[in-house]
Amino acid sequence: MSIQLDDLDRLAVRAFEGYIVRKDLVRQYSRQYPVPTYVVEFMLGRYCATADEQEIEEGLRIVERQLQDRTVRTGDAELFKARARDRGSVRLIDIIRARLDARNDCFVVELPSLNLKDVRISDALVHEHERMLTDGFYAEVTLSYDAAIAEERGGRPFAIDSLRAIQLSQSDVLQKLQEGRRQFSTEEWIFFLLRSVGLNPSALDARARVVTLLRMVPFVERNYNAVELGPRGTGKSHLYQQISPYSHLISGGKATVAKMFVNMANGQRGLVCHYDVVCFDEISGVSFDQKDGVNIMKGYMESGEFSRGKESIRASGGIVMVGNLDVDVEQQQRIAHLLSPLPPEMRNDTAFMDRIHSYIPGWDFPKLNPNDHFTDHFGLVSDFLSECWTRMREGSRLSVLQERVNWGGALSGRDIQAVNKSVSGLIKLLFPDPEMEITDDDLETIVRAALESRRRVKEQQKRCLKTEFRNTHFSFTIGIDGVEKFVSTPELHSDEGIESDPLPPGQVYGISPTAGEQGPMLYRIEVTSGRGSGVRILNTPQPQAFRESVRYAEQNLYTRSRELVGDRDPRAHEFSVQLRPLDTDTSGRDLGLPVLVALSASLLERSVRGGLIIVGALNLGGSVEIVPNPVAVAELAIDKAATTLLMPISARRQLFDLPDELATKINIEFYSEAVEALVKGVVD
Numbered sequence: 001m002s003i004q005l006d007d008l009d010r011l012a013v014r015a016f017e018g019y020i021v022r023k024d025l026v027r028q029y030s031r032q033y034p035v036p037t038y039v040v041e042f043m044l045g046r047y048c049a050t051a052d053e054q055e056i057e058e059g060l061r062i063v064e065r066q067l068q069d070r071t072v073r074t075g076d077a078e079l080f081k082a083r084a085r086d087r088g089s090v091r092l093i094d095i096i097r098a099r100l101d102a103r104n105d106c107f108v109v110e111l112p113s114l115n116l117k118d119v120r121i122s123d124a125l126v127h128e129h130e131r132m133l134t135d136g137f138y139a140e141v142t143l144s145y146d147a148a149i150a151e152e153r154g155g156r157p158f159a160i161d162s163l164r165a166i167q168l169s170q171s172d173v174l175q176k177l178q179e180g181r182r183q184f185s186t187e188e189w190i191f192f193l194l195r196s197v198g199l200n201p202s203a204l205d206a207r208a209r210v211v212t213l214l215r216m217v218p219f220v221e222r223n224y225n226a227v228e229l230g231p232r233g234t235g236k237s238h239l240y241q242q243i244s245p246y247s248h249l250i251s252g253g254k255a256t257v258a259k260m261f262v263n264m265a266n267g268q269r270g271l272v273c274h275y276d277v278v279c280f281d282e283i284s285g286v287s288f289d290q291k292d293g294v295n296i297m298k299g300y301m302e303s304g305e306f307s308r309g310k311e312s313i314r315a316s317g318g319i320v321m322v323g324n325l326d327v328d329v330e331q332q333q334r335i336a337h338l339l340s341p342l343p344p345e346m347r348n349d350t351a352f353m354d355r356i357h358s359y360i361p362g363w364d365f366p367k368l369n370p371n372d373h374f375t376d377h378f379g380l381v382s383d384f385l386s387e388c389w390t391r392m393r394e395g396s397r398l399s400v401l402q403e404r405v406n407w408g409g410a411l412s413g414r415d416i417q418a419v420n421k422s423v424s425g426l427i428k429l430l431f432p433d434p435e436m437e438i439t440d441d442d443l444e445t446i447v448r449a450a451l452e453s454r455r456r457v458k459e460q461q462k463r464c465l466k467t468e469f470r471n472t473h474f475s476f477t478i479g480i481d482g483v484e485k486f487v488s489t490p491e492l493h494s495d496e497g498i499e500s501d502p503l504p505p506g507q508v509y510g511i512s513p514t515a516g517e518q519g520p521m522l523y524r525i526e527v528t529s530g531r532g533s534g535v536r537i538l539n540t541p542q543p544q545a546f547r548e549s550v551r552y553a554e555q556n557l558y559t560r561s562r563e564l565v566g567d568r569d570p571r572a573h574e575f576s577v578q579l580r581p582l583d584t585d586t587s588g589r590d591l592g593l594p595v596l597v598a599l600s601a602s603l604l605e606r607s608v609r610g611g612l613i614i615v616g617a618l619n620l621g622g623s624v625e626i627v628p629n630p631v632a633v634a635e636l637a638i639d640k641a642a643t644t645l646l647m648p649i650s651a652r653r654q655l656f657d658l659p660d661e662l663a664t665k666i667n668i669e670f671y672s673e674a675v676e677a678l679v680k681g682v683v684d
Contacts, residue, residue, distance in 0.1 A: 003376050005051055012192060012378045013051050015180035019384045021045045023198050024376035025060065033071045034113070035093060037242040038382035039138050042166045043067065045381035067093075070140065072113035080114055081145075081158075089144040089161060096163065097136035098126050109160055111141070119143070120159035129165055137245065138166040166383065173384060174391045178433035186442050189430060196379035197243055203372045207364040210449050214360045215239050217425035218277045218318040219246070219389040223304040224421055225319045225355055227283075227457075229341055230362015236322040240279035244386035247277040252285035257293050261300065261315075262308045272300065272317035276390055283323035284341045294345045294352070301355035316393065322362075329363045329491050337463035338456070338491075350461045350469070357418035359456035361491065388432070396420075397427040400438055405447060408475030408484060415454055415474070422450035440478050444485075447476055451487040459489060473501055473610060483605045484683070497641025498522075498582075502610040502683050506602030509613045510594025511636060512585070513627050520629065520636045521585040522613070525577065527598040532574025535599075539579050546579050546588025552618045553595035556674060560622065563675045564600045575599055582640075590625065592618030593648075596674055597681050606682040611643030614681055615651075622674060624648045631657050638665050646671060646681055 003024065005013075012020050021044045029040045043066065047059030070093045072080055084090040097110045098121060107126045109119040126132060129139075142161040150157035181189060194201040194212055201209060211228075216239065218224040228236050240247045248271050260278070261270040271278045280286050288294060297319065300306045305314050323341050325332050332338055338359070339347055346352050366373065398420055407416055426446045431438055455474045462469040475486045488501040498509050506527035511520050535554045537547060557570050577595065579588045593616030601608055608614075615633055617625035627633060630651035635658075637645045647655075649670040671677040 006377065008188060008191060008195075009051065009378045011183060011188065012380075015183045016176070016380060019045060019176065019180075019381055020378045021048060021381050022056070022376065023195065023374070023379050025056075026198070027374065029063065029067065033067045034073055035067075035071055035138065036245070038245060038386065039093065039166050040067070041382045045384070051378075077114045080143075081116075084143050084145040084158065085147070089142055091140065091142050093138065093140055093166070095136050096132050096139050096141060096160070098132040100133075108156070110136075111143070114143075116158055118156050118158075120156050122160075125160060125163065129163065139163040140166065173387050174432065177384075177388045181432055182436065186430060192379065193429065195375045195377050196382075196385055197239060198374055198379070200373050200375040200377075204366070207361075208366060211360055211362070211365045212239075213426060213429060214358055214422070214449065214453060216389070216429055217358065217422060218320050219244060219386070220392040220428040221318070221421050221425035222316040222393050223301075223318055224357055224425060225301045226321070226358040226360055226453075227339065227342075227356050228320070228322045228360035228362045229283075229325050229338065230365060231328075231367060232324050233367040234362055234365045235368050236362055236365075237279060237281045240277055240281075240320060240322075243382050244276070244389065245383070246275055246386055246390050247279060248275040249279045249281055250286070252282040254287055254289050255280070255293065256289045257296055260293075261296060261306045262313060264308060267308065269313070269315070272315040272319075273313070275317050276393060277318045277320055279320040279322060281322055283321040284343060286321075286343055287345075294343075294349075298349075298352050298355060301352075325363065329361075333491065337460045339460045348464050350465050353457055353461050353464075354414050356457045357421050358450075358453035359460070360453060361456065361489075363491070392428045392432065397424045397431075397434065400427055400443070403480075404440075404443065404478060406477045406482075408473070408477075408486075410471045410473045410475065415458065418454045418457075419447075419450045422453060423447060426450065444478060447478075448487050451476065452489055455487060456489050456491075459492065475502070484607060486607060486610070498611065498613065500611040500641075500643065502607035505605045505607055506598050508594045508598040508601070508608050508681070509642070510591045511613055511615050511633050512587070512589050512591055513615060513617075513629055513633050514590050520633045521581065521583040522636060522640055523588060523591060523594075524580040524582060525591065525594055525598045526580065527578075527595075527602040528576045529573045529599075529602045531572070533571060535575045535577060537577050537579075543579065543586055543588045546591065549588055549591040549617070550577055550595055552592040552620055553599055555620055556592075556596055556618055556622050557599050560674065564596075564678060565603045568603050570599070570603060573603060575602065590617035592616065593624060593674060593677055597678050600678050601682055604682070608681050609644065609683055611641075612646060612681060613637045613640070613642045613644070614646045614677065616646075616648050616671075616677065618674065624650070624671075624673065627651045627654075630654045634658050634666065634668065635662060638662055642666060644669060646677060648672075 021041050025044050025048060026037060026041050043063045047062045048056045070091055072092060080090055080092060094111045094113045098107050101108050107121050107123060109121045110117045111119060141163045144159050144161045146157050149155040190209060191201040218226055237249060241249045259270055260272060296306055301319055305312050325341060423446055451474045455472055458469060458472045462472055473486055475484050477484050483505055486502045508525045510523050510525055513520050535550055537550060557564060561570050594614040597614055615627060627648060630647060634645055644667045646669050649672050652670055669680055671680055
């Protein structure tokens with residue numbers, strides 16, 4: 001029963017005394033009783049929120065006795081009613097909902113587990129717990145029975161004498177979370193958040209941890225729309241079903257407009273008005289009862305509003321859609337796009353896709369193994385955590401981005417809105433205290449996650465309508481003088497081809513036309529620069545031919561520095577160069593021009609265009625050598641999935657021999673000298 005406490009457990013006990021629970025105990029009891037997990041956690045948190053094993057044992061006996069005595073199992077409803085009659089009162093745990101009985105000018109309560117719909121309750125109790133007038137909450141209830149009232153015609157013998165809300169209702173919960181968070185580092189806090197939802201962060205890699213954080217964003221950001229598709233058994237719906245009473249799960253089948261939005265007959269508000277998150281599980285099997293159901297949802301996802309006649313109704317509930325990919329992600333991209341598992345009326349609608357703020361990569365999360373992926377350590381009690389999350393929904397944290405982050409030109413207005421919502425949500429989760437400092441490194445991690453999850457949506461739009469969504473190269477800069485950084489979606493990367501996204505400054509793809517007997521070979525050249533002097537090749541041993549290419553590039557950089565890099569002094573910088581062969585040859589022969597572009601781009605802090613391969617051998621005088629086999633070079637570039645090939649103008653005539661069917665697959669651009677090659681090679 002006991003566990004070995006680690007440093008994070010001890011920190012959690014100090015920071016959140018009374019609001020933590022051992023998650024192995026939650027799993028032990030949550031399936032035994034007909035109440036949600038967060039109800040079990042609340043009781044464990046009340047009696048077992050300690051690291052002392054003896055106190056935990058005593059608390060468990062109390063929790064088990066109360067759950068046995070106070071939860072109504074199937075078939076026990078009449079037994080509880082009889083006990084109330086015989087004893088005068090009985091205590092039970094149930095969800096409590098109240099409504100106004102206007103005919104008798106009083107409030108009455110519904111207790112679903114006892115099938116009672118007209119239980120008397122005082123006005124004072126209702127006003128003290130007004131949430132029972134919306135969608136209700138779980139509570140420990142003292143239910144009394146009055147025999148004299150039972151004999152009256154139309155009498156209501158059952159009454160609520162007292163109740164204790166199980167979901168937290170303190171006004172300072174967010175303050176407690178903020179105070180506790182200050183004692184954690186960012187990494188410790190991420191691990192503790194994952195433990196709080198029952199996961200073992202040590203068994204998850206960095207990308208799986210980001211997936212979990214993105215799953216949490218709809219709980220803290222109003223009107224947040226997300227999609228997650230991936231393999232079965234990865235816990236996609238767990239968070240929306242077990243952790244928070246403010247989320248509602250719809251599992252497949254028909255979704256009615258009346259249930260989701262508003263009942264036109266009586267005006268009763270739907271799920272998006274009552275819950276923070278409405279999650280469609282098994283989304284491929286979901287359909288609406290009305291033809292315009294998807295259009296209504298599309299309008300709501302855009303504006304947070306829907307209409308009932310002439311009345312416009314606002315709501316803040318987010319829409320989350322989760323489902324399964326029947327094949328792996330690579331195969332899914334070959335046969336269709338990554339939103340194909342959505343229902344037919346949604347899957348190819350680019351306007352619907354545009355309303356999705358985040359596509360969470362479910363394939364980055366492992367299949368859950370109870371022995372590995374569930375934690376036995378301390379985490380926050382779910383009702384405390386969910387109450388904090390719902391309080392965080394008020395307001396935005398976008399002020400953090402002001403004068404710190406700038407978005408690249410590829411982002412449209414809707415892209416920026418989506419990314420902003422993701423960034424705001426992740427900041428709320430990781431830095432709930434607005435006064436906490438967020439370092440540039442932490443901010444970059446958040447921005448990258450937000451951009452990637454939105455770009456994944458954009459890539460599927462591009463697959464459906466390439467002409468309209470051509471530019472998907474999302475980028476950002478941090479700081480006024482920051483370097484533009486591009487964010488890709490890893491599933492688009494192919495080991496057989498080059499990347500279509502702009503590379504970081506100083507990185508270039510180059511082809512050596514005379515690398516070996518097998519013909520041209522492809523390389524990736526990576527350069528970094530800093531204070532110092534000279535050029536250092538990192539490869540061990542250093543290929544003789546590549547050393548010569550670097551020497552020629554270095555001399556040309558020094559002699560033509562004003563034309564190439566303006567007022568920046570290359571002699572005051574040290575360059576580190578690494579050659580990464582992407583084919584069998586490692587010589588690096590005749591790569592002078594690609595190396596020169598990489599050195600210059602590193603010094604200028606400019607990225608080279610995505611999908612670009614540069615070809616050209618330099619001599620010491622700065623002239624570009626003739627390419628002996630330009631057709632073979634172009635064929636290799638096409639084979640490596642390049643979109644653009646930059647070659648010396650001297651190769652133009654020979655390229656007339658390139659077959660027509662290949663010439664249409666690549667854009668070939670020419671340069672006459674090194675400065676022109678640099679200008680054409682870097683991102684505008």
